[in-house]
Amino acid sequence: MPGHVAIVIVSHSALVAEGAADMVREMVGDEVRVAFCGGNPEGGLGTNVAAIKAAIERVYTPAGVALLVDLGGAETNSEMAIELLPEAWQAQVVICNAPIVEGAVMAATEAAGGSALAVVQATAEELSP
Amino acid sequence: MSPERAARLLDAAVAAIREHADELTALDQAIGDGDHGLNMRRGFDAIAATREEVIALPLGQALQKAGMALVMKVGGASGPLYGSLLMSMGKVAAEAPADPQGLTAMLAEGVEAVKRRGKSDAGEKTMLDVLVPALGALRAGAADDLSADELIARVRAAADDGLARTRDMKATKGRASYLGERSIGHLDPGARSSALLITAVCGVLAEEG
Numbered sequence: 001m002p003g004h005v006a007i008v009i010v011s012h013s014a015l016v017a018e019g020a021a022d023m024v025r026e027m028v029g030d031e032v033r034v035a036f037c038g039g040n041p042e043g044g045l046g047t048n049v050a051a052i053k054a055a056i057e058r059v060y061t062p063a064g065v066a067l068l069v070d071l072g073g074a075e076t077n078s079e080m081a082i083e084l085l086p087e088a089w090q091a092q093v094v095i096c097n098a099p100i101v102e103g104a105v106m107a108a109t110e111a112a113g114g115s116a117l118a119v120v121q122a123t124a125e126e127l128s129p
Numbered sequence: 130m131s132p133e134r135a136a137r138l139l140d141a142a143v144a145a146i147r148e149h150a151d152e153l154t155a156l157d158q159a160i161g162d163g164d165h166g167l168n169m170r171r172g173f174d175a176i177a178a179t180r181e182e183v184i185a186l187p188l189g190q191a192l193q194k195a196g197m198a199l200v201m202k203v204g205g206a207s208g209p210l211y212g213s214l215l216m217s218m219g220k221v222a223a224e225a226p227a228d229p230q231g232l233t234a235m236l237a238e239g240v241e242a243v244k245r246r247g248k249s250d251a252g253e254k255t256m257l258d259v260l261v262p263a264l265g266a267l268r269a270g271a272a273d274d275l276s277a278d279e280l281i282a283r284v285r286a287a288a289d290d291g292l293a294r295t296r297d298m299k300a301t302k303g304r305a306s307y308l309g310e311r312s313i314g315h316l317d318p319g320a321r322s323s324a325l326l327i328t329a330v331c332g333v334l335a336e337e338g
Contacts, residue, residue, distance in 0.1 A: 039204075040164075040168070040171075040203075040204025040205070041171065041201070041202050042171065042204070044164075044167075044204070045162075046164060046168065046205050047204060047205070048201075048204055049200050049201055049208065049209070050201050071162075072206050072303050072304050073205040073206035073208075075206075076206040076208075076209045076210065076246065076247070077204075077205075077206065077208065077209055079209065079246070080200055080208070080212070080213075080246075
């Protein structure tokens with residue numbers, strides 16, 4: 001068993017990212033590994049490819065990693081970060097098209113039950129209209 | 130490419146972004162999240178910080194290094210977009226001849242990368258509304274064997290026309306798309322930064338003749 005799917009939260013705001021990760025831990029527990037990052041390379045609002053890549057690397061498992069992101073640039077920068085990962089990892093790291101907070105909690109809940117990456121992603125994406 | 134020419138191109142691009150950072154921010158405040166000028170300046174400052182190393186590299190590696198600096202330092206979607214543009218141009222630079230056909234092949238590769246990265250195309254009020262017509266003018270001019278002066282003038286004009294046309298477009302991509310109809314009437318900040326960079330490069334090439 002490769003273990004549970006891990007969660008990475010990427011927000012323009014470090015506070016939003018940290019708060020969403022806190023909610024996941026509070027509601028789902030520590031069984032699922034959660035990493036988060038927020039802010040541009042200078043610490044202002046924005047996202048940072050290097051920080052996103054590092055967050056994925058902190059929790060990567062062969063079971064996979066589900067990313068929850070907020071607005072536009074967070075998605076583009078997350079896609080870029082995934083492409084900078086070792087090639088063998090890339091298929092196991094996905095961006096969920098879901099609201100960041102609710103999506104993170106739902107994805108983590110599904111991951112805690114031992115579901116595969118595709119199921120975790122689908123559960124989070126059920127939240128999208 | 131000689132280090133001297135690479136330096137002139139790099140300096141012109143950095144200067145264009147630094148000089149117009151406030152304008153880019155003002156455009157982005159109207160229809161985006163107001164950080165385009167700051168983000169682009171941070172990215173091009175990062176390129177400037179590696180100037181000596183970049184200008185000494187073969188063109189392909191120089192473009193890839195500059196592109197990666199943008200990816201890592203910009204902090205917004207424009208980082209991966211401009212980064213992919215430069216890195217993809219760099220990937221084919223080694224095989225591209227140093228003539229208008231070669232430049233066309235490089236820019237075509239870069240523009241395709243921007244389309245993929247942004248899941249977008251011309252007509253959606255983005256940087257592609259400048260890049261795509263500029264590429265078209267370059268390709269047509271290269272095929273017609275235009276003089277360097279005429280070719281540069283046409284590429285500049287295509288970029289400027291493309292930029293002007295974004296004013297009346299409705300945004301369907303990026304943050305501006307949230308504004309829907311309200312995005313109409315403003316130039317697109319990404320199109321403006323693309324036009325600035327094309328104008329800067331054309332300026333250097335025109336001076337060199």
